[in-house]
Amino acid sequence: xxxxxxxxxxxxxxxxxxxxxxxxxTATGYPSLFWYVQYPGEGLxxxxxxxxxxxxxxxxxxxxxxxxxTTSFHLEKGSVQVSDSAVYFCALISGGSYIPTFGRGTSxxxxx
Amino acid sequence: xTAVSQTPKYLVTQMGNDKSIxxxxxxxxxTMYWYKQDSKKFLKIMFSYxxxxxxxxxxxxxxFSPKSPDKAHLxxxxNSLELGDSAVYFCASSRRWGxxxxxYFGPGTRLLVL
Numbered sequence: 001x002x003x004x005x006x007x008x009x010x011x012x013x014x015x016x017x018x019x020x021x022x023x024x025x026t027a028t029g030y031p032s033l034f035w036y037v038q039y040p041g042e043g044l045x046x047x048x049x050x051x052x053x054x055x056x057x058x059x060x061x062x063x064x065x066x067x068x069x070t071t072s073f074h075l076e077k078g079s080v081q082v083s084d085s086a087v088y089f090c091a092l093i094s095g096g097s098y099i100p101t102f103g104r105g106t107s108x109x110x111x112x
Numbered sequence: 113x114t115a116v117s118q119t120p121k122y123l124v125t126q127m128g129n130d131k132s133i134x135x136x137x138x139x140x141x142x143t144m145y146w147y148k149q150d151s152k153k154f155l156k157i158m159f160s161y162x163x164x165x166x167x168x169x170x171x172x173x174x175x176f177s178p179k180s181p182d183k184a185h186l187x188x189x190x191n192s193l194e195l196g197d198s199a200v201y202f203c204a205s206s207r208r209w210g211x212x213x214x215x216y217f218g219p220g221t222r223l224l225v226l
Contacts, residue, residue, distance in 0.1 A: 031211075032211050032212045034214070036215075036217075038153075041219075042219060042220075043116070043202055043204075043217030043218050043219050043220050044155075044202070044204075044215070044217045045216075045217065046214045046215070046216075049212075049214065051211070051212045087153055089155065093210075093211055093212070093213065094211075095211055098209060098210060098211060099157060099160075099168055100145070100157055100215060101157075102154075102155040102156075104152070104153065104154050105153040105154070105155070107153075
């Protein structure tokens with residue numbers, strides 16, 4: 001079946017540090033890939049997405065590139081802020097089932 | 113304007129009780145979902161409805177029964193609540209059922225079974 005693997009957290013960084021959160025996947029067919037963010041006490045919201053190989057999704061300084069050859073969709077940001085502290089979820093919808101599948105989430109803590 | 117709303121936000125109840133959680137979306141979407149998020153933040157899909165028809169029914173005890181009276185509403189009824197049902201339940205919607213569809217989540221219902 002489909003699955004998403006994310007690096008375990010928490011990831012703890014100082015403000016203005018570079019962020020990478022790794023995400024790899026297995027899926028039936030060619031999936032669409034997503035990053036969602038969950039702030040404390042809230043529901044998830046879409047951060048960015050990519051729907052085909054080599055596409056780059058970007059939003060609010062975050063980027064991720066759909067890499068079919070390595071089945072990866074790593075999230076990056078050049079300079080994190082305290083307000084980026086949240087839980088980040090990598091997710092996919094595959095062409096085989098159309099069922100959304102989420103990774104286990106990576107908690108990011110940014111210190112001033 | 114709240115796009116996806118859930119009630120109640122918090123629910124504390126005793127083992128063995130029956131409870132319902134309501135969800136409404138005002139986005140005009142065709143597809144709605146229920147997810148369960150455990151204490152370690154793991155998010156698992158439970159059900160999905162497309163145009164009021166059940167299309168996903170994952171491995172969920174039959175004590176859980178979803179109902180979609182119309183496209184804008186998806187409710188979740190839970191019978192004979194157990195301690196292990198304690199979690200945060202999220203409702204979500206998407207424009208339609210498909211490969212590229214973004215999910216829009218509600219704020220969650222925090223259920224605690226004592």
